[in-house]
Amino acid sequence: MKTIAKEQLGQGLARLRQPILPLVRIVQFLYLTGPFERVAPILAELNEPVEMEAVAYPEPQALLAPYLPALARFEQLKHPELAGFCVLDENGTELDSHTAIELMVCQEILTQELEAINSLLCGPCGCALCCVGPEADMAQEFFEIPLQAAELASFPVPRIDSPESRGSDPYQEPPLLVGGMPFCQGPTALYHWHSHWSLILPRASACPNLDPASGGCNIYPNRPEVCRRPQIFPYALERTPEKDRPGLPAFMARRKLLAIWDCPYVRTLQEEIGLYAELSGLEPIFRENKG
Numbered sequence: 001m002k003t004i005a006k007e008q009l010g011q012g013l014a015r016l017r018q019p020i021l022p023l024v025r026i027v028q029f030l031y032l033t034g035p036f037e038r039v040a041p042i043l044a045e046l047n048e049p050v051e052m053e054a055v056a057y058p059e060p061q062a063l064l065a066p067y068l069p070a071l072a073r074f075e076q077l078k079h080p081e082l083a084g085f086c087v088l089d090e091n092g093t094e095l096d097s098h099t100a101i102e103l104m105v106c107q108e109i110l111t112q113e114l115e116a117i118n119s120l121l122c123g124p125c126g127c128a129l130c131c132v133g134p135e136a137d138m139a140q141e142f143f144e145i146p147l148q149a150a151e152l153a154s155f156p157v158p159r160i161d162s163p164e165s166r167g168s169d170p171y172q173e174p175p176l177l178v179g180g181m182p183f184c185q186g187p188t189a190l191y192h193w194h195s196h197w198s199l200i201l202p203r204a205s206a207c208p209n210l211d212p213a214s215g216g217c218n219i220y221p222n223r224p225e226v227c228r229r230p231q232i233f234p235y236a237l238e239r240t241p242e243k244d245r246p247g248l249p250a251f252m253a254r255r256k257l258l259a260i261w262d263c264p265y266v267r268t269l270q271e272e273i274g275l276y277a278e279l280s281g282l283e284p285i286f287r288e289n290k291g
Contacts, residue, residue: 004125004264012120012265020067020113021106021280022052022252023060028102031074039071054279070108076101082183086248087237095253103236103253105229110257110280118229121265129262131210131217131226133188133201142184144170145199145207151224152190156206157201161192169193170200231263236282257282 006013023046029040046060057063064071076082080097085099095103134140145287152159169174170193175182183191188205191198191201201207209218217223235256243250257277259266270286277284 004268006268008124009121009265009269010124012124013269013272015113015117015120016269016276018055018057018063019276020063020109022055023050023057023064024067024071024105024109026050026060026075027064027071028074028105032077037075037078039074040068043068043071045077046132046244054275067109067112068227070105070112073105073108074102085251086245087251087253088240088243092243099253099271103255104251105279107236110236111229114232114234115228117233121269124230125264126215127264128206128210129264130231131207133205134203134205138203141182141203142170143201145201145224146226147190147197147199147224148149149197152197154219154222154224155190155208157165157199158187158189159192160189165192166194168194170198231260232264233258234280234282235285241261255282257284259284259286261286261288 017224026046027039027042030036030045031039034042036042043061043064046064048060050057050060077098080101083097083101083104085100085104087095087103089095133143149153160183165176165183170176170183170191175184176191177183178186183189184200184202186202188199188201188208191200199207206212207217209223210216211218235254235258237251238254240250240252243252257273257280259270259273261267266286273286274284
């Protein structure tokens with residue numbers, strides 16, 4: 001396992017130590033208790049440094065500005081009939097609209113914040129952990145990279161799109177057969193499963209966009225959504241389409257922050273990730289993904 005020192009993680013570590021959710025709660029409180037119809041004017045009032053028990057925010061207005069589209073969802077707290085989604089607890093009971101909106105704001109803002117933090121932390125590590133298939137001594141036979149349909153053109157590999165693939169999923173038993181063999185024993189390819197597309201990386205393979213000379217990504221500025229979120233990501237809500245109601249997409253409340261233990265910076269920053277989760281009101285979960 002590659003190791004990395006905290007001193008090498010610079011801006012990413014600084015961002016991790018200054019989570020945005022405590023400031024977001026101030027915005028929520030001011031919106032609910034003040035005479036505001038919109039959230040945007042609140043940011044203009046946050047022009048003085050804010051200090052909390054564990055974190056200092058010298059320029060709160062500037063820090064919050066990139067999150068204004070997600071913060072505007074708080075306006076649904078005064079108009080809950082506009083929420084347009086439902087959130088269930090783990091027993092399947094629908095949560096009140098106030099809690100549902102809070103969790104959605106949390107998920108959206110942390111998704112945006114952690115994309116930036118992970119990008120800053122990932123670069124100094126110089127590893128390609130997320131871009132290669134299993135090594136010979138690993139239990140897994142393949143790794144899957146879920147993709148959106150619009151992202152497929154960035155991957156110059158064969159596409160498997162058949163009635164059989166669209167009736168299957170990558171973890172189904174028995175596995176999908178391609179050319180008489182289990183799909184994971186074939187070359188790197190794009191597969192159209194019953195619910196999504198994904199890039200399948202068999203043993204000892206690599207993403208076609210991984211530059212073998214530099215170890216960098218050839219499409220980094222345009223990399224897929226899933227590649228923007230290694231290896232710490234919010235799990236405040238989980239999309240559960242099987243629970244959808246007429247006109248209302250459904251989500252399950254999870255209230256967790258997942259960190260992938262395989263990643264060098266996750267191992268180095270375990271304490272900081274735990275505090276980030278605590279300040280964000282989430283339970284930290286450290287999970288090994290490869291092995």
